[in-house]
Amino acid sequence: MSTAPSDRASRTETSSPVLSVRGATKRYGAVQALAGADIDVHAGEVVALVGDNGAGKSTLVKVISGAITADTGSIEFAGEPVHIGRPQDAQDLGITTVFQDLALCENLDVVANLHLGGESRSYGILGEIRMERRARDLLASLDVRIKDVRTPVASLSGGQRQSVAIARALLGDPKMVILDEPTAALGVEQTAQVLALVGRLRERGLAVLLISHNLADVRAVSDRVVVLRLGTNAGDFVTADASQEDIVGAITGARIVGGRS
Incomplete structure (x- = not known):
């Protein structure tokens, strides 16, 4: 029997996260891609990372997956401080990423x-x-x-x-799976199949970080929604308790939520 979203969210409040990123910054010349971003992901939890184009989602994922190194900030994995300087470091820790291009032959x-x-x-x-x-x-x-x-x-x-x-x-x-826009360009039936698979990853006890622009998919499968705006946190919502308007407001800047909603 699967656990209700609100019950899962309550359980993760008292457990230590598998991944914890604090104060991540990254600058490309004059562009501040990350400006002190934080994120936690627990075992058996699907966290959706959302935000408008240029919000810093891809940069944060690249930091976690080892594709780039943050200028400042800290990362803990399984409760221990770690340094992720290359993709192999992330893989050795148990972090695997499925990028949008899939890299299939x-x-x-x-x-x-x-x-x-x-x-x-x-x-x-x-x-x-x-x-x-x-x-x-x-x-x-x-x-x-x-x-x-x-x-x-x-x-x-x-x-x-x-x-x-x-x-x-x-x-x-792996202990954690990062999924980059897994339902992009899929039809309704195929999207349902992939979302069901994401749910099964959670049932296996994996920490799942889902990047998506599709709020319907996000609300269907996630336990929490973390919103980035202009490279920093604009909201952290328990999905079951948040409205579409809450999340959209955080994405657009109409409503900034510093902590959990």
């Missing part, structure tokens, strides 16, 4: 894409049977419906491709 099948760069080998020979079995088990555990895992990714729907990219991110047993 369309000419390869699902099995090959899931294991790309981490193929199973024995005496230099690919363990095709072992990889196929692992692929089937992983997709089944996530309730991802793909009839034939030997199907080229080019033949899959947009929702199925997104699901494969998310499944691939789980092969390293």
